[in-house]
Amino acid sequence: MALLTYREAVARGIAQEMDRDSSVVLIGEDIGAAGGVFKATVGLYERFGPKRVLDTPISEQAILGAAMGAAMTGLRPIAEIMFSDFFAVCWDLVANEIAKTRYMTNGQVTLPLVIRSGNGGGVRFGAQHSQSIENWAMAIPGVKVVAPSSVADVIGLMAASVRDPDPVLFFEHKALYAAKEDVPDGEIVGELGRAKVIREGSDVTIVALAAMVPKAVAAAEMLAGQGIHATVIDLRSLIPLDVATVADSVARTGHLVTVEENPRALGWGAELSSIIAEENVFDLDGPIVRVTTPHVPLPAADSLEDLAIPSPERIIDGVRRSLA
Amino acid sequence: MALLTYREAVARGIAQEMDRDSSVVLIGEDIGAAGGVFKATVGLYERFGPKRVLDTPISEQAILGAAMGAAMTGLRPIAEIMFSDFFAVCWDLVANEIAKTRYMTNGQVTLPLVIRSGNGGGVRFGAQHSQSIENWAMAIPGVKVVAPSSVADVIGLMAASVRDPDPVLFFEHKALYAAKEDVPDGEIVGELGRAKVIREGSDVTIVALAAMVPKAVAAAEMLAGQGIHATVIDLRSLIPLDVATVADSVARTGHLVTVEENPRALGWGAELSSIIAEENVFDLDGPIVRVTTPHVPLPAADSLEDLAIPSPERIIDGVRRSLA
Amino acid sequence: MTVNEYQKVAPSVVTAYVSSQEGRPDTATRVALYRSMVRLRYLEKRAHDLFLQGLVKGTSHLGLGQEAIAAAFGTAMRKGDYTFATYRGHNHALARGVSMTSVMGELMGRSCGLMAGKGGSMHLTSVEHGMMGSYAIVGAHLTIANGAAFSSKYRGTGEVTVCFFGDGTTNIGAFHEAVNLAAVWQLPVVFVCENNLYMEYTSIFDVTPVENPAADRAAAYGLESIVVDGNDADAMYATAVTALDNARSGRGPSLIEAKTYRHGGHSRADPGKYRPDEELQAWLARDPVITYRARLVEAGVGVQELDLIEEAALKEVDRATEESRNSPPPDPSLLMKDVFADGGATWRS
């Protein structure tokens, strides 16, 4: 056992895979000697050297292009896009190239690569450095989308992502980087596409992702005090999407509440809601309620940002609306 | 009255607004003397000259940046992104700059601009030139999203978009450019955010957009022959989203089917479905069914592309699933 | 010189670029170059005919007139080297040894196509031949080519990556990022700008502040400025050999600007009327295939040998046409295949 932060877990997960497989290389801005702006790659440059840990110019398209071309030809690159908001300057590589190439080439090209990125708000960085853009990725056929909430999952899902033969977008949550947990020593390898039931309760199913998971748990604890027993599910990945775990739970509870950090329109909760509304509508005993950030850019001021992002109180309110 | 194609309507709508307002300028690739690759800007260069109709290098970021900066300082630019797939190379300007600036500046900056683009599939252009990306835009707070299905709406909604004080993404459907309709002479000005009920029926509500509208109408006609009476609603814009018109109809029919050209995950139908499932769940007499392209990139071969994009038959099948 | 003046005199200006006496290939190589060019030419002409017959669906971008560039690199490259091309990539695929049938089949959306119709004419890919893809978003593939070159360098396997693109591509951001990173990382990559003087319908001179859109940018990346006559297969071949050798020997990337001209419009729908007739005529007179034939004959290559090459190419095209016509459309099951490496498209459980 070791007490690790979420950010240390990133470096440990990467190191575990770089140790195992010499085709794994790391590409990004300030990730080398500097250890990354979130200090999530500290020590990797010292350990694996400049041949495997490569600093780049500020050229996100070039970073993702390099990762893609390397993955086509035998490597397993891990690219960093520093803040997930910056995917907007290189979205072409994700949406048009990396995601589509296997399909367009009728399976000739395989792209085992990981793009990791600091995602999400709550750190007062303002509208251009705080977005939750895992939904942008979910809308693109051909990529997998992972967003761990726990320190152990960071390692396990990083390993699973690196070993996965498909391109994976790996969203690290900025507000969780300092979170600490005890994790087992030795190799940790997770599995993509398996949601985690964090606590069980028979009254309502609350589904959350990344930094919303601890908030959902907090809400569930407060609800328990009020006699309402919630199941909390951590989705962990959006693609593959573990609908079965959610549907099973809804079959038992009859109520579904999704908790999303993203702005309202077209968050992943919409997809989940539409699936349940199509396939499991007769299991429902009340409306599916989505708790999200309102459909606005994120404000910088702490007082406003705290109002924007879902809080345990707003989750409780959502649960009450579903149960009403 | 004049018989016009959808592509001619684009030019007529733009000309109408350029005639009226000298602050309207047109910026894009090959839009000048060449009249645009879809021939949707034919005649504008001749009529308004090189000062108001500006060809650019292949530099989509520079195009949208120029539009934004011009809109900040008194102009009303219309920028063209040739194929909507290319939004991926300039998404930063849309998602991070244009959409957020009014909010971030606490209302200091107003951005009256239109970005028009050829959107959608059915023309055998393959995965990188056929996407329906209006959903990418819908997910970004701060932009309006318009996608006309009829020739008259092209003119009316173009006028409304140019006159709107907010940034509007205007999606022209490539498969509709050759469609013809009689339209009235004289000025035509529409309204953003008002869906159009195209036909009324009491059994099911079918909601569609752009090129899916004629398919939904065809399906409704076939269903009528089988004794099933469908209301068909053309959303016309995704932001603002006319939920009220849809909800009213669902209250009468009890059944909702959305018809989306986009790949399944996180299409606009998901948002609409989640709204109805949250706010109008007790109006529903069956599951909300989403008919979409499967969650795959679009194949180029005609035979495969036709399988991918929703057909009247698949819409009918969706209706039957909702009614079952 | 104004833009129009330049365009008018372009052919003679271009001739002045040539320095093909040195490094001129030997006769066997020159015959191989001719054979390659003829194959490309015949396939493209047939593709045009088939389009007129409604058999090539969607779009297609012919490389008629630009054959010398693809042929020279195809001939100079080694097996295992990587090619990255654009939507205008038929020439480049063929020049790496991809069969005519699989190219033509793809254009026609048939199951004999390189990707069984799933990609289409703009995305020709044959990993087996080092043809690592044709890309239809301007600029992106320059960045991807870097990745392949980086991989070769990392693995120490000695392949060179060659990346072809057009003049218009030099104005997009990805061009800048890609050439820059290649220079910083000293990658074994050769960037080849086929300057055919036009983007889609707009002259490159109207929207570019320098005369040589690629070569005049080379210094911005610490690279040498290289301009070559793209219609001269000998000059192209010599240039290719040098650049490939530099890359393979660890001397880093090159950026080459080859002056050329497309005989037809930008894509199938375009008659190319925006081009002054005298300009077109002047360039047609510099047809890389016809002029090269004359040059070979002058150098003593037998006319019969050249005739045979042409006949063989024609037969190959006929056979490919036949095979493609007879090939069925792709199996419907392909729609849901190969989104992911498990072969399927499943995104949820």
Place this chain on the structure above:
Amino acid sequence: MTVNEYQKVAPSVVTAYVSSQEGRPDTATRVALYRSMVRLRYLEKRAHDLFLQGLVKGTSHLGLGQEAIAAAFGTAMRKGDYTFATYRGHNHALARGVSMTSVMGELMGRSCGLMAGKGGSMHLTSVEHGMMGSYAIVGAHLTIANGAAFSSKYRGTGEVTVCFFGDGTTNIGAFHEAVNLAAVWQLPVVFVCENNLYMEYTSIFDVTPVENPAADRAAAYGLESIVVDGNDADAMYATAVTALDNARSGRGPSLIEAKTYRHGGHSRADPGKYRPDEELQAWLARDPVITYRARLVEAGVGVQELDLIEEAALKEVDRATEESRNSPPPDPSLLMKDVFADGGATWRS
């Protein structure tokens, strides 16, 4: 010269760039330049203190050491001209006349802030002062600056747009597209690269294949290569006057590379330890504010006059600090305001 050698000798190299004798501003202007620099310096120092006290939330990027550039342009620009800056934009806002209270209030997320806290330190905007925004995605604002410049040209209103950015920004695609389009359209825009030798934590020399990341790219756009000592307010002012005049007179855009250095880390969280101590010391010795004070005294400006300027600036900072501390957080209703021009955030009916 290797990278490290260059960095070591950088200060003396930089001194050699100066040609400040010609076009040296008159005394009144020089005093104004000094006043401006002192105001920027004092505000940035205070911002740093307030951050240490936990009053500045989120991130912030100080321009300590780079004051001469903002001050020179702020002084040379006319009312109505447009400024576009980066997240490192406090200096540029102040230099255009924005009040200290509204800058500091924004850093502290208070309702007296320029945008009442909705934007934050990285997005300072004051349309009233021609401060058209601070942008936090590297590169984007160069393209937006073009739009403002185009608008001035179209409207015939004669404003000039000035766009500031860092050395690292020259490697991103948007830089290329923006400078290129400005050159093609001959826009009245001045691009000012503040080369402070570092991106976030990485030396620009480690990831750039040319020595002068902006100036060595100018020729790629048909522009003149301009390097200036960014720590010399006189040289900067003369350069600004020339570039603004060129733009205003229809002679098109300029790309200026100003060599400078930031005294602190990249952003609030960064102690800047990656920088060799001798390099830092050499640059601190070239502090633009301190050296300029000495130069003015040498030129006969009274010490008392300069003392008064400093005292006034300090008072202004104290008052701004007080006002900001006392300013309430933004009204919660602002959360849902001004997504759209109707003042609200309604996206559905």
